[in-house]
Amino acid sequence: MTNRLPPGPHEWIDRSKELPFTFEGRRYVGLAGDCVTSALWAGGERTLGRSFKYHRPRGILSLANHDVNALFQWGPKLNLRGDIVQLAAGMNLTAVNTFGDLGTDKGRFLEKIGPFLPVGFYYKAFHKPKALFPKWERMFRTLTGLGKVDFQTPRMQVPKRTLHADLLVVGAGAAGLAAAIAAAEADARVVVVDENAGPGGSLGYQRGADGQSVALLGELLAKAQSLSNLELRLGTCAAGFYADFWVPLVSASGLARLRTKAMIVASGVQEQPAVFRNNDLPGVMLASAAQRLVYRYRVKPAEAMLVLAANLEGYSAALDMKANGMEVVAVVDPRPEGEASAVGDAVRASGIEVLCGAWVREALGSNGRLRSAIVCRLDESGEARTATARIIACDGLLMSVGFAPAAALLYQAGARMRYDEGVQQFVPDVLPGGVFAAGRVNGVYATAHKIEDGRQAAAAALDWLAGRATSSSQPAVRDGRSPSHPYPIVAHPEGKNFVDFDEDLQLKDLFNAAQEGFDNIELLKRYSTVGMGPSQGKHSNMNAIRILAKIRGEPCGAVGTTTARPFYHPVPMGMLAGRGFSPYRTTPLQSCHKFLGAVSMMAGNWLRPEYYPQVGKSKEEAVREEAAAVRMAVGLIDIGTLGKLEVRGPDAVAFLERVYAGTFADMKVGSTRYGLMVDETGIITDDGVVARLAHEHFFFTTTTSNSALVYRELSRLNAMWRLELGLVNLTGGYCGMNLAGPRSRAVLARVSDIDTSEAAFPFLAVQEATVAGVTARILRVGFVGEVGYEIHVPADQAHHVWDALIESGRIHGIRAFGVEAQRLLRLEKGHIIVGQDTDGLTTPFDAAMQWAVKMQKPFFVGQRSLAILKQKPRKQRLVGFVRDTREPAPKEGHLVIDGTNIAGRITSTAWSDTLGMQIGLAYVSIPLAQPGTELQIRVDGGVLVTARVAKLPFYDPANTRQRIGDDARERPENESGRSSAVEAAV
């Protein structure tokens, strides 16, 4: 704890709470409020990590939440940034990107071969011989990447919240607080976020050995806290700007999605490094980093400081160091005239040596620590005059040569920036409506000016919120001085003068990239990888722009910037990941299925029973028994998943005539009819049964997976046609079940007073009647090929009716049956399932369903397309096929082969116990469509098997099974075969 300074005002640490932790196996004790980096620095640690490419020792650079050479792993948590992660008791930290111990990292050899790893080397090398490429790839996978992923890491669940505000202020520094207070005083609901753990921004640490800034900070905070409509969120990063003022706010506790109406960006600036040889030695750091260490954490950055200052802020930092008991050996200022301000005078008056017109050419060190620096005078062209070299001993070197705006949110919001030669910084030029900038990001540096700038932004934001034309906004008050040096860079023949600390890019790398033709900023970025590391160029993009501007002989404004995409700051994936919700629907009968132990499957977004397992029996046996129950006795299936729609009104018939391909005008009240729906191109989209309940009242069903889509499209068509009718979706309001089998009539008769005789309730009729005391809509159907009743009841009564039917059927051997049995049963009847036996190119002609299309109507959706298609030769047709042998069985999707050509494919197939053979549906070319034709089907393993085209339906072609008694009326064979309820496509 020798590096800890005595207590000071507005320090962030709590000296009463000591937090023990380990780093690389060594024990340390930090304080509550420390970040990992400050605790390690206080403990005397100087090498916090190894650089990405050359594995050079690295310490603190910025301590501004983007220090990506000080990354740590703590158990499964990897790449923790030491400057933003709060220290916790018991942390067991290791450095990332080392091979073995941090101190003796075996990766150090990479620096020795550095000359063989020029910029872009991986684009140029390792292509030949190709056979070796996997080896190279393995090697680079080992060398690259940071941290070790623990695949056993438990799923991280992060709370997500939603917030609303009138105004979001990003940054709780002088400008941000002033803006927030002004807006809150005018009754706006204001949220202020700051990514730092404490408020105040530069007011808190750039003090210049002066108490004024913290006094002002105290006043602003007191004012802010007194306003109940101002919410200050610290340790919270506004990570991106999305359309319509949608901003994700990331904090350690989770992610909040803020919808605001206006935004003031007062995010400040990021200090930028100077470029000289060994500018990455631990001990060399940005001046603001040293100030943060001193004032936030009360940690001594070093004992003897050399300050490289090209601005007032650097001189101010020199005063801060001296005031806190450190020796400032000299201030080196590249400007020949030095700092002509009161702060400059104060530095000179304090006895600190000031070297004007000079630059640090090289830092020198040993064992990963800074020991001294070589300072040279600069010539007129800005090059170091080596003859003037002077070695100055120091263990700390502070760089204060310039800043870059933290303007990511402004860019994302669509701001246009321009390079201001006065402040040598990109500043907002044109801002989109509702987005404002204040403070240093706006190029305004003096404290009083920042306060003024913040208030001005608040006034403009209030105008925007009130819908007023923004009052003639004053131009930002810039100070008439340049805090940033236009070219804070000196070359060195031996290199190791780093421009990008994330990616270990040296000055020569950028020159080489430009020389190879990548001299556009976006190309330079991608080729050299400058700005592509974890900090996304927060400390390198500005210098890269300056270097490229110099190479091209253009101003920085002409070079431009790269795109600043969200997220502004990397976050753990858990912040972004959802909970993996996948919503599904169940019918009101779900508890009945659960009671019976049903195995469920997804059908569309419905959970449906696939089959009901039987103790000691396989799935196949259970399915076979369910099917057999329907054929021999009686079965009950939940069809509550069908779309159930109702249309009423004078135009109800006209509407159905327009949306279905069939005709409905001639339907008698109390009858049902099959309906086939096609889209405008004539492709089959859905089918169902239409029941006429009254002259102007129809109830109709859709397939399971299309229920929402059909209702949606019918709603659109009706919005367009403006017919006089009401369309109601009863899918969730009603539940249906299909009671089917030779004993179904007897089962129904026991729980209903309905006359079930063929005369009173014929095939394809519909009745409203009572079942188990519940008013039900009952449709005589034959989807599975037996006598059957579709019983639709209000959803809340479904459970009761199901139980009553099961109870009533007990003596008849009733079995609940699932989707698997139903698929087999309907296949035996040759009924198609839309979506399984049709696809996005299937017309009614292909599916052999011309019978369901009535071309003579005045209009229906798809009619004109079908009229055109009808004239064209058919390419394929849906046919049934049979096979007597069981193995090897064709499967859905297997191809029909004709010689060397693909002549079709199978859409449905199953082994039928009832028929004693393999049956199926397939699309085949027209020459193969004749019954009796032999088909060659290529099954798994490439084997060809033979099947025979058969007439449909396979089972009960005369449809005698689905009629009762002797009074069955004759129907055209093909139509009656299909005019039964059609079950869900799955």
Place this chain on the structure above:
Amino acid sequence: MYGAIGVGSSKMKIMHCPINGPRPVSEFQYGGELRSIPDPAVCTDAQWADYVFNRVGSPGVNREWWFHIPSNTWFIAERDTAADRVLRTWLYGEGPE
């Protein structure tokens, strides 16, 4: 007041349903370009095929069907696809279409 619709990326935009007012775009579904159907009785096959298969793909101001899912509301949106900006919305038959 909503002149800034379309600023930034397209994620989580606000859309104005003529019935329900401003809602997050995740509640809406795109329903295709608003097109006028040629008279099927008199148009040529080529005209019909053009109507069925071809869509305007060029950026600019388009009129489109949009659907507010929770309330089953269809409406028309005039959208500048180049600027990614919804200019106005109205119920079919009650606007300028």
